[in-house]
Amino acid sequence: MEKYLINPNQKISKIRKEIYGNFSEHLGRCIYEGMYVGEKSKIPNINGMRCDVVNALKEMGLPVLRWPGGCFADEYHWMDGIGPKENRKKMINTHWGGVIEDNSFGTHEFFELCRQIGCEPYICGNVGSGTVQEMSDWIQYITFEGISPMSELRKKNGREEPWKLKYFGIGNENWGCGGNMRPEFYADLYRRFQTYVRQYGDNKIFKIAGGANVDDYNWTEVLMRNAHWLMDGLSLHYYSYEYRWEEKKPATGFTKEGFYRIMRNALRMEELVRRHSEIMDKYDPDKRVAMVVDEWGNWFAPKPGTNPGFLEQDNSVTDALVAGITLNIFNNHSDRIRVANLAQAVNVLQAPVLTQGDKIVLTPTWHVLHQYKGHQGATLLGTSAAYSYCGVKDVPDYNRSLRGIEAKEDVIVPGLSVSASEKDAAEKTGAKKQYLVTVTNVDAESSKEVEISFANLDGTIKSATATIVTGEKYDTINSFENPEVVTEKALSVKITDGNSVSISLPAHSVAAVTVLA
Numbered sequence: 265m266e267k268y269l270i271n272p273n274q275k276i277s278k279i280r281k282e283i284y285g286n287f288s289e290h291l292g293r294c295i296y297e298g299m300y301v302g303e304k305s306k307i308p309n310i311n312g313m314r315c316d317v318v319n320a321l322k323e324m325g326l327p328v329l330r331w332p333g334g335c336f337a338d339e340y341h342w343m344d345g346i347g348p349k350e351n352r353k354k355m356i357n358t359h360w361g362g363v364i365e366d367n368s369f370g371t372h373e374f375f376e377l378c379r380q381i382g383c384e385p386y387i388c389g390n391v392g393s394g395t396v397q398e399m400s401d402w403i404q405y406i407t408f409e410g411i412s413p414m415s416e417l418r419k420k421n422g423r424e425e426p427w428k429l430k431y432f433g434i435g436n437e438n439w440g441c442g443g444n445m446r447p448e449f450y451a452d453l454y455r456r457f458q459t460y461v462r463q464y465g466d467n468k469i470f471k472i473a474g475g476a477n478v479d480d481y482n483w484t485e486v487l488m489r490n491a492h493w494l495m496d497g498l499s500l501h502y503y504s505y506e507y508r509w510e511e512k513k514p515a516t517g518f519t520k521e522g523f524y525r526i527m528r529n530a531l532r533m534e535e536l537v538r539r540h541s542e543i544m545d546k547y548d549p550d551k552r553v554a555m556v557v558d559e560w561g562n563w564f565a566p567k568p569g570t571n572p573g574f575l576e577q578d579n580s581v582t583d584a585l586v587a588g589i590t591l592n593i594f595n596n597h598s599d600r601i602r603v604a605n606l607a608q609a610v611n612v613l614q615a616p617v618l619t620q621g622d623k624i625v626l627t628p629t630w631h632v633l634h635q636y637k638g639h640q641g642a643t644l645l646g647t648s649a650a651y652s653y654c655g656v657k658d659v660p661d662y663n664r665s666l667r668g669i670e671a672k673e674d675v676i677v678p679g680l681s682v683s684a685s686e687k688d689a690a691e692k693t694g695a696k697k698q699y700l701v702t703v704t705n706v707d708a709e710s711s712k713e714v715e716i717s718f719a720n721l722d723g724t725i726k727s728a729t730a731t732i733v734t735g736e737k738y739d740t741i742n743s744f745e746n747p748e749v750v751t752e753k754a755l756s757v758k759i760t761d762g763n764s765v766s767i768s769l770p771a772h773s774v775a776a777v778t779v780l781a
């Protein structure tokens with residue numbers, strides 16, 4: 265029996281809803297086809313935005329959407345994407361598949377998409393190939409109410425009122441596709457560019473500095489040392505994969521060993537968050553600056569038959585587990601992590617939604633985000649656990665073989681991960697509190713009996729329900745032919761006494777247990 269003890273008296277931090285954000289880039293079929301089909305499309309749309317996708321993201325509870333990149337952001341010139349569509353410049357999307365970008369989706373369209381979804385817009389500005397003036401003008405165009413060249417231009421383009429813009433990133437991956445900069449150089453550029461990201465009227469922009477690649481702790485150190493007082497957030501990017509970044513493997517068909525390697529890589533997020541946080545704590549002990557994990561998820565080899573630059577991949581139970589594990593990590597570090605964006609929203613990488621013509625598939629990842637929705641805005645509670653480990657032994661050590669050393673290793677991971685939160689219960693339930701406990705079982709083969717106990721509840725549990733996301737195999741997918749193989753199903757929960765519940769968690773599964781007390 266695996267055991268969790270949840271302590272409702274240990275209220276740690278608020279889980280900001282923005283931890284459950286997505287990322288949408290001008291990449292492959294994410295924006296075009298996936299979200300935006302244009303007003304003249306036969307696919308049902310409102311102002312060009314596909315209704316099925318908008319509804320799916322709304323139902324998933326998407327709180328914030330990051331745009332226009334990614335690597336695309338540091339080559340994007342926003343003025344190309346405003347004004348009459350027939351006059352908008354066409355360009356080559358050099359990063360992603362070398363296709364023509366006709367700029368028919370630009371600033372006005374992005375705000376319209378966010379309005380329809382009901383989410384906060386998060387825009388990433390161009391530092392790599394843009395100018396301070398260009399960035400400053402964009403902010404003025406979007407948020408300035410009075411008379412100015414940019415607000416007049418916005419009005420001429422049909423938008424009288426300014427929009428509200430909260431989240432703004434000063435560049436993307438400036439250590440790589442965003443300019444190949446050294447941290448010292450980028451820190452200085454950050455200081456300069458952010459100066460002209462003005463706060464107009466009552467619009468308060470939350471400024472996000474471009475952060476580290478994976479475990480580049482020096483980047484975080486330099487940025488925090490040189491600019492922490494000028495930023496509201498510092499980003500972090502980390503993708504998980506099966507084998508090696510340079511040699512990605514397919515999204516399905518991996519062996520048990522491959523499965524555990526993916527789990528181990530996903531669980532590495534915990535270490536990255538902890539170590540980057542320790543550096544942030546040195547300069548910002550009050551945790552004013554948020555960690556913004558604005559790109560995360562699984563990155564597999566492109567699906568055969570697709571443009572390799574479009575980063576399309578299937579989405580299976582393994583993705584559901586990676587989503588569940590990662591979101592538990594984010595919840596458990598919500599004192600520092602306040603925004604996160606899964607890459608990407610539609611058709612790209614670990615997408616919650618896939619489209620093909622007028623068809624749509626809600627992936628296993630969608631179902632996990634939906635299961636975890638109740639954590640948004642809730643209070644994180646302290647947990648302690650006793651659980652077993654699982655994995656494979658005596659398999660090739662690929663990292664050491666890269667250095668010419670033939671060696672074996674064990675790939676062993678903690679079997680379960682958990683996070684728990686508390687909210688006031690709805691009045692009609694007659695209960696005072698609603699607890700949501702999300703648990704993942706990464707054991708490839710064995711189910712686990714899990715007991716979840718609450719300290720200090722004085723036997724007041726009134727009811728408990730649960731859902732489960734799993735599939736026959738760890739790489740079972742939802743396809744366009746069979747779109748509902750992996751969905752949220754009811755899982756039975758036993759109330760063992762007024763303070764505890766227990767569930768039987770199948771192999772490779774994600775559960776969400778709701779308790780009213």
Ligand code: AHR
Nearest residue numbers: 333334335336436437607
């Ligand atoms: O999400 C795909 C790409 O991954 C983004 O454009 C870039 O920021 C990252 O390297």
